[in-house]
Amino acid sequence: MSATAMEVLAEPSRRRILDLLRGGERSVGDLVGHMRLTQPAVSKHLRVLRDAGLVDVTADAQRRLYRIRPEPLAELDAWLEPYRKLWNESLDRLERHLDKRKPR
Amino acid sequence: MSATAMEVLAEPSRRRILDLLRGGERSVGDLVGHMRLTQPAVSKHLRVLRDAGLVDVTADAQRRLYRIRPEPLAELDAWLEPYRKLWNESLDRLERHLDKRKPR
DNA sequence: TTCTTACATGCCTTGACAAGTATATAGCCG
């Protein structure tokens, strides 16, 4: 772990990898097959994700199977929390506004 | 708008600015007073936040008052959504595990 | 108008990072 989940996930390719892993664990080669990037590039992204605790690996012969570890995302969710009520208020205001224009 | 909320908020100083603005609108000088950065640096971050639709400005004489526009954060929240159930499952598993070790 | 305040923008340097190519490492198979 070295960077925040937010910093790590600023990279679109890394978000892509996580999205792919949402369907279950995958090998590196499998991921490469879905990602117009070379194998070393994907391996490096996986390294960053691993250091951030966002994925986990196990060895299967020569292959490495990666899977999501969602816990760090909870931290991101927590950061977002205080803002959630802010945009709920915005929506409320919009709603009240629409109610005024088109009552009932 | 040019970058995703995630990319924009990868920068710690920009997260800091948003956190400060959660207390209500502030002038640039006010923000600078809270942020070991020079005024130009803060202004540039504000520019990026503005381009991403994350803040809004109004002029008050020579001052500019910035406030949060939380809508783009909803997009981030939406990305997070499918993962939320993943870590809830993790927590469930942990819970069941603890129940086993210390039942009742 | 001139000065001052509050902020934005331009330019420059520096550091970080992403991606490619080449190479190392480790496990399987014959």
Add this chain to the structure above:
DNA sequence: CGGCTATATACTTGTCAAGGCATGTAAGAA
């Protein structure tokens, strides 16, 4: 062992962003 497969790491290059300093600009004050 020798060769093949799957992945990781080293090295290099190009790009880009953050931050500082200097300067531009607009609005009040004198």
